[in-house]
Amino acid sequence: MKNSKDKPLILITNDDGFTAPGIMALVEAVEEFGEIMIVAPDSPQSGMGHAITINNPLRIHSTHYFGDHVAFNCSGTPVDCVKIGIYKLAKEKRKPDLILSGINHGSNVSTNVLYSGTMSAAIEGALSSIPSIGFSLLDYSLEADFSVAQHFVKKIVKDALTNPMKEGICLNVNIPKLPLDQIKGIKVGKQARAFWDDTFDERADPLKKNYYWLAGEFHNYDKGEDTDMWALDNAYVSVVPTQYDLTAYDCINELKNQLEE
């Protein structure tokens, strides 16, 4: 068990569940940089966004799944994992120095940060003033090769441990599914203006009752070359600094005129 007090404490979670290959790849990539504590969901939690468990209690179980690293699986959401990781499991030690989430099996670009359990875990870290990073690889396969992603995880985590991130910020990192020699580098940009055009696939169950699967297509309406989607389409790793203030500041004055008396 790694216990050096000089090493930063790195809390790791994901939204695909603690047995997903992506979180093991993340642990392997960063274990050289600090003391690792894993708190990850005990089942897949894709699409859980910033959900927290308030109407039910949480269960946590210690696991040896990650070898010598301190690790727990948790019955809750990715955000629950971060909360119980910071405020319960790590508390007796110290506040984590860095929170990492992923590596997600699939993209988390643009407005998908809102639906993403991976990125919501990172945003929850930012809400607790802890530097946080969510990593996603654009490959949904369980057999995905994470070695290229690990290369960029190491680079970006090393940077985050050297250059303090502004308080209240986390990073959304998406990595293209390409060999290392075809990736042109890292591009820092903004979330693209892209949205789901939803459809619902209507089916009948064996009792002839209808049910619906959420489907749809994601459309990019943003022609800018400064977005996460542009970066990925052009063979770059995308990094978007992400924050949690949803106030639409440019609408305040007009609304004041309309609604205040």
Added chain:
Amino acid sequence: MKNSKDKPLILITNDDGFTAPGIMALVEAVEEFGEIMIVAPDSPQSGMGHAITINNPLRIHSTHYFGDHVAFNCSGTPVDCVKIGIYKLAKEKRKPDLILSGINHGSNVSTNVLYSGTMSAAIEGALSSIPSIGFSLLDYSLEADFSVAQHFVKKIVKDALTNPMKEGICLNVNIPKLPLDQIKGIKVGKQARAFWDDTFDERADPLKKNYYWLAGEFHNYDKGEDTDMWALDNAYVSVVPTQYDLTAYDCINELKNQLEE
């Protein structure tokens, strides 16, 4: 059944479930303004944030719970309700003109917009370029008196139907638990810099296995008089224009220097 083609189509949801008194109060407050369609969760969904249901199918059932109004309950989250409301149930008619969420039983101020199913439903409306408003009353009781809240719902909805909201924006409206004559008016402002200091209440079940309840206190670190929490503490109804771009624009250049080559 209201069917006039001249009337705006108003899609209504909430996160407390379709039987919560708050959604009935919202329907009653706005039925004079348009054709109403209700799509609300079939069970309480507090704290579900922007979660969507992707690993399971959805069920929807028509209900007469709201009298003559077209109404469905849905097995999913508040955001699922908005998606299936827009893209499936209302599609055969037309795109909703306005989406309303609430009236929530309890506050949704500051960073709680991220955890709030009520506000995530409104944000989902904004993502589909439909003017949307989330309403919350600072009273968690099921016996809460919604009459004062209804007064402000009518005023704000009337304004939203008259003055087109900027695309991609929704409103976060919180109403204090006060008699009408003690409310000083409406204040438009920003989300306060306030955060949860979480604790976990540890208990043992009858089999002596531990479980944990999320608890904690919400602390306001924002001394400004332009925030939602200041407005409510000073007997105003708070309105925060809310958007979905989480990019931390002021960090882009520094990160470019650090990470791009």
